[in-house]
Amino acid sequence: MDRGRLEAFSDGVFAVAITLLVIGLAVPEPGHVSLGRQLASHWPSFAAYVVSFLAIGIIWVNHHNLVRNFARVDRAMLFLNLLLLFWVVTIPFATATVAAYLRAGGADASLAAVIYQVVFLGMSLAFGTLLWWSIRHKHLAVPLTGAAARTALIRFTIGNLAYAAAVGVAYLSAPVSLLMSGLIGAYYVYEQTPASRPAPAGGDQVNAEPGDADERGPTDGYPGA
Amino acid sequence: MDRGRLEAFSDGVFAVAITLLVIGLAVPEPGHVSLGRQLASHWPSFAAYVVSFLAIGIIWVNHHNLVRNFARVDRAMLFLNLLLLFWVVTIPFATATVAAYLRAGGADASLAAVIYQVVFLGMSLAFGTLLWWSIRHKHLAVPLTGAAARTALIRFTIGNLAYAAAVGVAYLSAPVSLLMSGLIGAYYVYEQTPASRPAPAGGDQVNAEPGDADERGPTDGYPGA
Amino acid sequence: MDRGRLEAFSDGVFAVAITLLVIGLAVPEPGHVSLGRQLASHWPSFAAYVVSFLAIGIIWVNHHNLVRNFARVDRAMLFLNLLLLFWVVTIPFATATVAAYLRAGGADASLAAVIYQVVFLGMSLAFGTLLWWSIRHKHLAVPLTGAAARTALIRFTIGNLAYAAAVGVAYLSAPVSLLMSGLIGAYYVYEQTPASRPAPAGGDQVNAEPGDADERGPTDGYPGA
Amino acid sequence: MDRGRLEAFSDGVFAVAITLLVIGLAVPEPGHVSLGRQLASHWPSFAAYVVSFLAIGIIWVNHHNLVRNFARVDRAMLFLNLLLLFWVVTIPFATATVAAYLRAGGADASLAAVIYQVVFLGMSLAFGTLLWWSIRHKHLAVPLTGAAARTALIRFTIGNLAYAAAVGVAYLSAPVSLLMSGLIGAYYVYEQTPASRPAPAGGDQVNAEPGDADERGPTDGYPGA
Numbered sequence: 001m002d003r004g005r006l007e008a009f010s011d012g013v014f015a016v017a018i019t020l021l022v023i024g025l026a027v028p029e030p031g032h033v034s035l036g037r038q039l040a041s042h043w044p045s046f047a048a049y050v051v052s053f054l055a056i057g058i059i060w061v062n063h064h065n066l067v068r069n070f071a072r073v074d075r076a077m078l079f080l081n082l083l084l085l086f087w088v089v090t091i092p093f094a095t096a097t098v099a100a101y102l103r104a105g106g107a108d109a110s111l112a113a114v115i116y117q118v119v120f121l122g123m124s125l126a127f128g129t130l131l132w133w134s135i136r137h138k139h140l141a142v143p144l145t146g147a148a149a150r151t152a153l154i155r156f157t158i159g160n161l162a163y164a165a166a167v168g169v170a171y172l173s174a175p176v177s178l179l180m181s182g183l184i185g186a187y188y189v190y191e192q193t194p195a196s197r198p199a200p201a202g203g204d205q206v207n208a209e210p211g212d213a214d215e216r217g218p219t220d221g222y223p224g225a
Numbered sequence: 226m227d228r229g230r231l232e233a234f235s236d237g238v239f240a241v242a243i244t245l246l247v248i249g250l251a252v253p254e255p256g257h258v259s260l261g262r263q264l265a266s267h268w269p270s271f272a273a274y275v276v277s278f279l280a281i282g283i284i285w286v287n288h289h290n291l292v293r294n295f296a297r298v299d300r301a302m303l304f305l306n307l308l309l310l311f312w313v314v315t316i317p318f319a320t321a322t323v324a325a326y327l328r329a330g331g332a333d334a335s336l337a338a339v340i341y342q343v344v345f346l347g348m349s350l351a352f353g354t355l356l357w358w359s360i361r362h363k364h365l366a367v368p369l370t371g372a373a374a375r376t377a378l379i380r381f382t383i384g385n386l387a388y389a390a391a392v393g394v395a396y397l398s399a400p401v402s403l404l405m406s407g408l409i410g411a412y413y414v415y416e417q418t419p420a421s422r423p424a425p426a427g428g429d430q431v432n433a434e435p436g437d438a439d440e441r442g443p444t445d446g447y448p449g450a
Numbered sequence: 451m452d453r454g455r456l457e458a459f460s461d462g463v464f465a466v467a468i469t470l471l472v473i474g475l476a477v478p479e480p481g482h483v484s485l486g487r488q489l490a491s492h493w494p495s496f497a498a499y500v501v502s503f504l505a506i507g508i509i510w511v512n513h514h515n516l517v518r519n520f521a522r523v524d525r526a527m528l529f530l531n532l533l534l535l536f537w538v539v540t541i542p543f544a545t546a547t548v549a550a551y552l553r554a555g556g557a558d559a560s561l562a563a564v565i566y567q568v569v570f571l572g573m574s575l576a577f578g579t580l581l582w583w584s585i586r587h588k589h590l591a592v593p594l595t596g597a598a599a600r601t602a603l604i605r606f607t608i609g610n611l612a613y614a615a616a617v618g619v620a621y622l623s624a625p626v627s628l629l630m631s632g633l634i635g636a637y638y639v640y641e642q643t644p645a646s647r648p649a650p651a652g653g654d655q656v657n658a659e660p661g662d663a664d665e666r667g668p669t670d671g672y673p674g675a
Numbered sequence: 676m677d678r679g680r681l682e683a684f685s686d687g688v689f690a691v692a693i694t695l696l697v698i699g700l701a702v703p704e705p706g707h708v709s710l711g712r713q714l715a716s717h718w719p720s721f722a723a724y725v726v727s728f729l730a731i732g733i734i735w736v737n738h739h740n741l742v743r744n745f746a747r748v749d750r751a752m753l754f755l756n757l758l759l760l761f762w763v764v765t766i767p768f769a770t771a772t773v774a775a776y777l778r779a780g781g782a783d784a785s786l787a788a789v790i791y792q793v794v795f796l797g798m799s800l801a802f803g804t805l806l807w808w809s810i811r812h813k814h815l816a817v818p819l820t821g822a823a824a825r826t827a828l829i830r831f832t833i834g835n836l837a838y839a840a841a842v843g844v845a846y847l848s849a850p851v852s853l854l855m856s857g858l859i860g861a862y863y864v865y866e867q868t869p870a871s872r873p874a875p876a877g878g879d880q881v882n883a884e885p886g887d888a889d890e891r892g893p894t895d896g897y898p899g900a
Contacts, residue, residue: 005457005514007230012465012687015237019245019314020469024477027249027321035326035333053314057307061300064230075511079639082507089469089503096477101485108485189304232680237462240687244695244764252699252771260776260783278764282757286750289680414754455682455739462690470694474702525736529864532732539694539728546702551710558710 003070006081010063013085017092018056021049024096048099051182052091058188059088059123066127070134071141080130087123094119102174113174114167120181121163128156159184228295231306235288238310242317243281246274249321273324276407277316283413284313284348291352295359296366305355312348319344327399338399339392345406346388353381384409453520456531460513463535467542468506471499474546498549501632502541508638509538509573516577520584521591530580537573544569552624563624564617570631571613578606609634678745681756685738688760692767693731696724699771723774726857727766733863734763734798741802745809746816755805762798769794777849788849789842795856796838803831834859 025045028038039046063084070077094116101112134140135149144152162184170177250270253263264271288309295302319341326337359365360374369377387409395402475495478488489496513534520527544566551562584590585599594602612634620627700720703713714721738759745752769791776787809815810824819827837859845852 005461005518008233008458009461009465009510009514011230011234012237012462012690013469015234015687016241016466016469016691017472018310019238019241020472022242022245022314022318023248023473025315025318027318027325030325030329030333035322035336039336050311053311054307057304057311060234061303061307064234064303068230078511078514079507082504082511085468086500086503086507089472090475093472093475093477097485100477100480104480108480111485111489233683236680236684237465237687240462240684241466241691243760244688244691247692247695247764247768248698250765250768252768252775255775255779255783260772260786264786275761278761279757282754282761285684286753286757289684289753293680455686455743458683459686459690459735459739462687463694466691466694467697470697473698528736528739529732532729532736535693536725536728536732539697540700543697543700543702547710550702550705554705558705561710561714 003067003073006070006073006078007064007067010067010081010085011060013089014056014060014063017089018053018060020092021052021056021095024092024099025049042099044102045096045099048095048102051178051185052095055120055181055185056088056091058185059127062127062188066131066134069140069142072139074137074139076133076137077130077139080126080133084123084126084130087119087126090119091123098174098178102178105174109174110171113170113177117163117167117170117177117181120184121160121167124156124160124163128153128160131156159188162187228292228298231295231298231303232289232292235292235306235310236285238314239281239285239288242314243278243285245317246277246281246320249317249324250274267324269327270321270324273320273327276403276410277320280345280406280410281313281316283410284352287352287413291356291359294365294367297364299362299364301358301362302355302364305351305358309348309351309355312344312351315344316348323399323403327403330399334399335396338395338402342388342392342395342402342406345409346385346392349381349385349388353378353385356381384413387412453517453523456520456523456528457514457517460517460531460535461510463539464506464510464513467539468503468510470542471502471506471545474542474549475499492549494552495546495549498545498552501628501635502545505570505631505635506538506541508635509577512577512638516581516584519590519592522589524587524589526583526587527580527589530576530583534573534576534580537569537576540569541573548624548628552628555624559624560621563620563627567613567617567620567627567631570634571610571617574606574610574613578603578610581606609638612637678742678748681745681748681753682739682742685742685756685760686735688764689731689735689738692764693728693735695767696727696731696770699767699774700724717774719777720771720774723770723777726853726860727770730795730856730860731763731766733860734802737802737863741806741809744815744817747814749812749814751808751812752805752814755801755808759798759801759805762794762801765794766798773849773853777853780849784849785846788845788852792838792842792845792852792856795859796835796842799831799835799838803828803835806831834863837862 026042028035028042098112098116101108103109132153135144135152162180166177166180166184169180251267253260253267323337323341326333328334357378360369360377387405391402391405391409394405476492478485478492548562548566551558553559582603585594585602612630616627616630616634619630701717703710703717773787773791776783778784807828810819810827837855841852841855841859844855
């Protein structure tokens with residue numbers, strides 16, 4: 001079964017990428033300046049580390065939710081997934097760049113923020129295309145019907161538009177654009193990928209696998225509802 | 226089944242984090258000072274490497290024991306697990322910082338030790354919250370009953386209090402606080418997470434899965450009993 | 451079952467190698483030169499990153515297709531697979547070298563390009579040997595018959611010859627040889643390893659596993675046909 | 676089942692450790708010295724990379740063979756396995772150190788070689804202890820009987836003695852000790868861990884799992900017999 005190895009490889013890449021973020025946390029060297037002062041002056045590194053860790057974590061959770069509804073994985077989906085991973089792997093670089101330039105201000109800070117947002121926009125587009133492909137070619141275990149599919153794609157499109165807007169905002173103000181990307185991240189903590197959304201009360205379970213009660217326990221109210 | 230991928234991703238992060246510790250072992254450069262002298266002057270790096278390797282190893286073993294008793298994994302548990310991994314990934318940074326400043330002494334050494342202890346306290350709190358959530362929402366394959374659950378949570382709380390105390394001690398003496406964290410680590414080598422604790426003689430197996438005799442062989446006396 | 455762990459270890463190596471590519475993307479330091487100018491002057495790093503990411507991704511997809519047709523894995527195949535991984539792990543080094551020297555031109559650029567091509571030639575030879583061994587010792591779940599085996603090996607040999615030619619071309623022109631390796635990569639996006647090629651219309655499914663319809667859906671027309 | 680996650684975590688560590696070796700291959704910087712000259716002067720790095728890659732690869736293959744015969748995994752085995760991984764993770768550091776000092780000669784080269792050999796001796800001792808524990812506590816799926824167990828442990832002891840001798844030789848001559856470790860590696864390519872050794876002709880299959888013909892095909896003659 002293809003899906004298992006797609007997941008294993010993706011999990012490996014997610015795990016390495018999320019851990020590589022820590023390499024951006026340069027360890028201060030003993031010297032003239034006290035440790036506390038050095039750490040304080042590196043606050044953008046720590047803020048960027050936290051934000052990007054959360055971002056990769058959320059992408060992983062949603063990837064997980066989407067992929068486990070795949071009934072089939074074709075060659076195109078392998079390459080679309082690779083494209084998604086390409087952007088994920090680039091996140092540590094974009095994080096380190098924005099951490100290095102955020103305090104500089106001016107054109108350099110804007111450009112660093114633009115790069116950061118473009119990486120997330122690329123990731124979001126690849127993710128949406130993977131979803132769209134799996135719907136269009138009926139590779140989902142529990143197919144999304146016309147209306148549900150439309151809703152799902154619209155939700156993804158909103159994310160893409162938000163990231164695209166953040167690219168534009170980054171030209172004007174790096175910090176505001178980063179705040180935006182934090183908010184988009186928070187949105188995707190609550191918003192689940194369509195494959196795992198619990199059905200509305202009284203409706204059919206869209207993604208019920210036999211015996212799979214993972215998303216339907218009393219905890220389902222968490223976190224948004 | 227969600228649990229499999231939660232384990233796969235977590236194992237990947239644990240594996241990368243534990244291996245990244247070695248990057249803190251800077252290879253000496255040939256030059257004026259002999260190799261032996263350079264290595265000797267870097268002893269805190271080696272000590273910190275050993276302690277942190279053991280620490281991540283123990284966390285992995287206990288994570289393993291907890292997760293394999295999960296019957297269900299909900300979205301909150303995925304994010305609580307991410308929070309746990311966040312602190313684990315930060316361990317190589319904290320290790321390198323403490324290794325760089327331990328010999329400096331004074332306020333810098335204390336601050337480095339505080340950072341180290343805070344990372345472990347954060348990890349411990351996330352771990353305890355994950356356990357508490359899985360008990361409270363009845364996601365364990367073999368539920369912990371009232372008394373057993375209380376015992377389990379008390380044991381975890383003890384660990385949290387010990388790490389919190391180590392944070393306080395770190396302000397006074399970095400080496401003493403590190404000794405404490407070594408002892409806490411040793412405690413968790415012996416102390417197992419509740420899900421895998423063998424039942425007391427004559428009692429019921431709390432965590433028996435059918436056909437799973439892993440923890441009940443003649444070796445069970447090892448290492449504490 | 452051996453195959454599972456062969457896949458798990460290989461996936462781990464692929465995942466780490468593909469993610470390590472990003473370490474070659476040195477983050478510019480704030481200083482006299484603007485961020486935009488610094489990034490522009492590093493364009494070979496970004497180009498090499500994209501090409502090598504795609505290359506490792508394609509190798510992974512084809513590895514995946516070959517290995518899932520293994521019915522048995524013997525000790526020789528474990529070591530042939532290790533040889534393949536050896537070359538894969540070397541790709542980040544070769545990528546960084548070519549990125550550093552491409553703009554220098556002259557003998558250094560040629561040598562860097564030769565190194566890059568030799569790494570891919572070695573990878574290709576190891577891959578071909580693994581395929582040849584699995585055919586010769588009848589370790590495929592669905593054996594390749596005489597004609598199909600010949601076709602499969604000829605296709606692999608073509609790849610090897612192309613990489614060998616790229617080594618020669620690299621002596622003359624580094625950029626042309628890199629263009630060649632891009633084209634070879636594109637060839638292998640379309641060309642699948644024999645184990646997963648759909649049968650010609652009316653023919654037998656060479657690689658049909660019962661219930662495995664992964665490669666035969668309506669998406670099979672993608673991407674080449 | 677514990678074994679699966681023990682394998683997954685170990686595979687992750689092996690995969691990261693083997694890939695981190697490549698970080699020791701410093702990419703030459705364009706400058707006064709030609710690329711060819713720089714690479715030539717770094718030959719010990721490349722030699723050490725090849726040897727250590729092979730070494731980790733062989734350890735992985737033998738680990739794989741031992742672990743898949745585990746019927747049970749107890750807590751002690753998890754920690755013995757961690758001890759083995761501790762030494763494996765240290766290999767990239769030892770490799771980089773020996774590569775940096777091999778050409779220096781004298782006491783520094785000897786010390787670097789001693790460190791390298793001690794790491795392999797530690798790995799070998801941990802591996803042997805894991806084997807001994809699994810035999811002694813009857814955790815193997817197909818138990819080793821008295822004579823077979825003795826033979827297996829003697830073979831492992833020989834490896835330990837050889838590594839111990841290499842430590843001694845390293846004090847006298849770094850290159851000779853490295854040649855020794857290459858030969859020990861070659862020995863373990865041929866010598867399999869007991870759990871996977873094919874039975875002598877006419878004897879019982881020591882490690883036959885039902886339906887597992889992995890090691891008994893026509894390729895079994897490879898590579899030693």
